[in-house]
Amino acid sequence: xxxxxxxxxxxxxxxxxxxxxxxxxxxxxxxxxxxxxxxxxxxxxxxxxxxxxxxxxxxxxxxxxxxxxxxxxxxxxxxxxxxxxxxxxxxxxxxxxxxxxxxxxxxxxxxxxxxxxxxxxxxxxxxxxxxxxxxxxxxxxxxxxxxxxxxxxxxxxxx
Amino acid sequence: xxxxxxxxxxxxxxxxxxxxxxxxxxxxxxxxxxxxxxxxxxxxxxxxxxxxxxxxxxxxxxxxxxxxxxxxxxxxxxxxxxxxxxxxxxxxxxxx
Numbered sequence: 001x002x003x004x005x006x007x008x009x010x011x012x013x014x015x016x017x018x019x020x021x022x023x024x025x026x027x028x029x030x031x032x033x034x035x036x037x038x039x040x041x042x043x044x045x046x047x048x049x050x051x052x053x054x055x056x057x058x059x060x061x062x063x064x065x066x067x068x069x070x071x072x073x074x075x076x077x078x079x080x081x082x083x084x085x086x087x088x089x090x091x092x093x094x095x096x097x098x099x100x101x102x103x104x105x106x107x108x109x110x111x112x113x114x115x116x117x118x119x120x121x122x123x124x125x126x127x128x129x130x131x132x133x134x135x136x137x138x139x140x141x142x143x144x145x146x147x148x149x150x151x152x153x154x155x156x157x158x159x
Numbered sequence: 160x161x162x163x164x165x166x167x168x169x170x171x172x173x174x175x176x177x178x179x180x181x182x183x184x185x186x187x188x189x190x191x192x193x194x195x196x197x198x199x200x201x202x203x204x205x206x207x208x209x210x211x212x213x214x215x216x217x218x219x220x221x222x223x224x225x226x227x228x229x230x231x232x233x234x235x236x237x238x239x240x241x242x243x244x245x246x247x248x249x250x251x252x253x254x255x
Contacts, residue, residue: 043212
């Protein structure tokens with residue numbers, strides 16, 4: 001029984017990502033984890049030094065992002081389809097960047113339509129042979145969505 | 160997806176073998192309470208501290224007490240003031 005519990009503990013969440021060998025794969029895996037409501041998988045792709053700039057708000061630590069805004073991003077990822085439109089990658093060695101634009105379409109929980117372009121800057125750091133996201137910056141071309149997102153993200157979580 | 164958040168306020172006394180599977184939480188936002196046993200079967204993810212991103216399954220809960228199942232191991236290295244989120248979704252485990 002003890003062995004089975006240990007095995008279960010080791011296997012739980014083993015499908016979750018732990019980083020990626022290719023920087024862009026880490027970004028894509030992060031979005032996939034959000035879409036799959038995989039909180040631990042998403043966290044595993046974030047460097048412990050993460051800082052997030054998101055729609056006018058700042059999460060200065062990975063814990064702040066995980067607690068305050070990751071749930072909102074997960075809800076948006078589930079509610080909307082993110083289609084990658086352009087991507088540029090660069091950097092060298094253990095520090096890389098991935099610049100992406102997405103067409104985001106879908107509906108908010110209240111039925112409001114989403115159809116906008118989201119711009120994403122991701123900086124990744126490699127440690128232990130795997131890249132993880134150390135900085136994310138999102139903004140959007142849609143002023144109304146920006147205002148709504150900023151309003152949501154300026155509030156403490158009330159869940 | 161329903162979520163409940165909180166901070167670890169006090170770990171339960173160690174059981175046989177020194178293992179801990181329960182803790183008292185400070186539900187967040189402050190002043191709120193968990194509906195008893197609402198979170199049974201939900202996924203708890205640790206959001207700070209040494210067990211950052213560790214996942215457990217809730218076995219039962221009171222207004223501020225949470226017990227996790229043994230499937231994911233004990234709450235080793237989970238500490239007072241660690242933040243967590245409990246989400247209405249099953250813990251995925253690989254078939255054995």
